[in-house]
Amino acid sequence: MSEDPVQTHVLAIANQKGGVGKTTTAINLGAALAASGFRVLLVDLDPQGNASTGLGIPVSNRTFTSYDLLFDPEPAAVKPMDTSVPDLQLVPATADLSSADVDMAPDPRRLHKMKDFLVDRAREIGVHDYVLIDCPPSLNLLTINALVAADSVLVPLQCEFFALEGLTQLIRTVQSVRGASNPRLRIQGIVLTMYDRRNNLSGQVAADVRENLGALVYETVIPRNVRLSEAPSHAVPAIVYDRTSSGAIAYQKLAAELLARLRKERPLVEQV
Numbered sequence: 001m002s003e004d005p006v007q008t009h010v011l012a013i014a015n016q017k018g019g020v021g022k023t024t025t026a027i028n029l030g031a032a033l034a035a036s037g038f039r040v041l042l043v044d045l046d047p048q049g050n051a052s053t054g055l056g057i058p059v060s061n062r063t064f065t066s067y068d069l070l071f072d073p074e075p076a077a078v079k080p081m082d083t084s085v086p087d088l089q090l091v092p093a094t095a096d097l098s099s100a101d102v103d104m105a106p107d108p109r110r111l112h113k114m115k116d117f118l119v120d121r122a123r124e125i126g127v128h129d130y131v132l133i134d135c136p137p138s139l140n141l142l143t144i145n146a147l148v149a150a151d152s153v154l155v156p157l158q159c160e161f162f163a164l165e166g167l168t169q170l171i172r173t174v175q176s177v178r179g180a181s182n183p184r185l186r187i188q189g190i191v192l193t194m195y196d197r198r199n200n201l202s203g204q205v206a207a208d209v210r211e212n213l214g215a216l217v218y219e220t221v222i223p224r225n226v227r228l229s230e231a232p233s234h235a236v237p238a239i240v241y242d243r244t245s246s247g248a249i250a251y252q253k254l255a256a257e258l259l260a261r262l263r264k265e266r267p268l269v270e271q272v
């Protein structure tokens with residue numbers, strides 16, 4: 001409201017393809033933004049709960065979850081959790097989120113549940129500069145809820161042979177959400193993940209993606225880096241686990257590039 005000058009930016013991290021680096025990006029980009037002085041809320045919107053586990057929140061401690069957030073919680077119940085990273089808070093997920101699609105189905109506001117809470121009841125969850133939503137590997141009702149609530153979408157794309165497969169469908173979904181429910185939604189960018197510079201295929205895929213998608217693709221490329229895959233088992237982001245690792249450095253660069261792009265606020269999706 002008027003006395004609060006903070007403009008929260010809601011960023012959905014989405015790709016219906018599994019295992020492309022959505023959760024790794026949500027955790028490490030979130031941590032990098034928090035380390036840059038921003039207040040960040042990560043919403044784990046995947047029933048797998050990988051972001052919650054990767055940030056060291058045991059299932060037994062997940063009291064206020066993303067399922068609760070979607071189902072009109074009492075104000076007193078709204079409690080995002082602190083993580084080991086200062087200024088990085090979390091709304092964790094539990095397996096009960098897997099029934100959310102079915103449970104929301106009879107509700108005429110089913111596409112807007114996330115927005116109704118995150119945007120319209122934002123003050124209850126505290127002040128954040130960025131809300132990052134880690135989406136499940138599907139274009140289901142959960143992902144649509146994230147897209148309806150979001151200002152923009154960040155798409156991690158794995159450097160592998162079929163990288164572009166499925167992207168058309170995701171772009172079409174973004175366009176249809178924009179047309180029907182959320183006119184401000186745009187694709188913020190596409191980030192290439194798991195890039196292996198010793199593998200020619202990675203270079204070819206990166207070149208191909210850049211040729212097809214041009215300025216949508218971030219200059220920053222996330223390398224394949226074992227520290228990024230080890231960090232979740234130590235319950236911390238890579239930036240805490242090994243600040244000097246190539247993965248941690250890449251996510252800090254990605255955060256800087258994202259911030260620079262947001263300052264320019266170009267509707268890049270119109271280029272595809």
Ligand SMILES: Nc1ncnc2c1ncn2[C@@H]1O[C@H](COP(=O)(O)OP(=O)(O)OP(=O)(O)O)[C@@H](O)[C@H]1O
Binds near residue numbers: 020
């Ligand atoms: N840059 C990277 N280098 C090495 N390993 C990575 C990298 N990015 C992700 N991984 C590993 O790859 C696996 C898949 O990554 P992640 O869980 O982030 O993908 P996802 O898109 O969230 O998957 P899902 O679709 O199942 O939610 C994980 O084991 C993760 O640790």
Ligand SMILES: [Mg+2]
Binds near residue numbers: 046050134
């Ligand atoms: Mg994931």
